[in-house]
Amino acid sequence: DVKVTQSSRYLVKRTGEKVFLECVQDMDHENMFWYRQDPGLGLRLIYFSYDVKMKEKGDIPEGYSVSREKKERFSLILESASTNQTSMYLCASSLKGDYGYTFGSGTRLTVV
Amino acid sequence: SQQGEEDPQALSIQEGENATMNCSYKTSINNLQWYRQNSGRGLVHLILIRSNEREKHSGRLRVTLDTSKKSSSLLITASRAADTASYFCATDTGRRALTFGSGTRLQVQP
Numbered sequence: 001d002v003k004v005t006q007s008s009r010y011l012v013k014r015t016g017e018k019v020f021l022e023c024v025q026d027m028d029h030e031n032m033f034w035y036r037q038d039p040g041l042g043l044r045l046i047y048f049s050y051d052v053k054m055k056e057k058g059d060i061p062e063g064y065s066v067s068r069e070k071k072e073r074f075s076l077i078l079e080s081a082s083t084n085q086t087s088m089y090l091c092a093s094s095l096k097g098d099y100g101y102t103f104g105s106g107t108r109l110t111v112v
Numbered sequence: 113s114q115q116g117e118e119d120p121q122a123l124s125i126q127e128g129e130n131a132t133m134n135c136s137y138k139t140s141i142n143n144l145q146w147y148r149q150n151s152g153r154g155l156v157h158l159i160l161i162r163s164n165e166r167e168k169h170s171g172r173l174r175v176t177l178d179t180s181k182k183s184s185s186l187l188i189t190a191s192r193a194a195d196t197a198s199y200f201c202a203t204d205t206g207r208r209a210l211t212f213g214s215g216t217r218l219q220v221q222p
Contacts, residue, residue: 004154033209035212041214042213043155048209050208058209090154090155092154098142098204099160100147100157101145101155101157101210102157103154103156105153106152106154
């Protein structure tokens with residue numbers, strides 16, 4: 001089975017800190033995605049990547065950046081964490097074409 | 113607003129009953145997908161239906177797609193307590209990433 005691993009299940013950071021959320025997939029998927037999930041808002045796309053060193057902005061990229069130096073790893077970076085970035089962050093990967101996504105277990109980030 | 117909107121927002125049924133959730137969307141799609149999320153966890157892919165398909169089955173799941181009405185439904189037959197979860201529809205519009213709705217919370221009472 002494809003596995004998507006997010007480095008932390010729970011994370012507490014202080015306002016202004018630089019935060020790294022790591023995501024690794026083990027099945028050679030080309031596509032990787034970062035979403036955040038908030039109550040009543042569903043999943044919102046932050047960034048996605050279709051190839052190594054390639055990235056595209058999603059619907060809510062402000063305050064975030066990403067890095068994809070290797071095919072299996074897609075990192076989300078909060079340049080200066082703010083309280084409104086407290087959320088559940090979900091990483092996903094997929095093959096190209098008509099395929100479903102495989103999600104990680106999520107990282108619940110609290111910014112205090 | 114969301115591309116996909118699920119209805120109802122919450123559903124509570126007894127074990128053994130069928131559960132039906134609906135999804136409406138706004139723009140044309142390549143495919144529509146359904147996912148399940150257990151509390152506090154990641155999403156699990158359930159089923160994908162392409163725009164040229166009208167119905168698809170997988171075990172106790174049945175998905176229908178009506179592109180003329182821009183709507184889909186997910187039917188879970190003979191529900192079990194373990195089906196308690198949130199269910200999301202997601203649309204592939206060729207925009208290169210799925211757009212998710214806000215989900216339906218299903219509670220199956222034992």
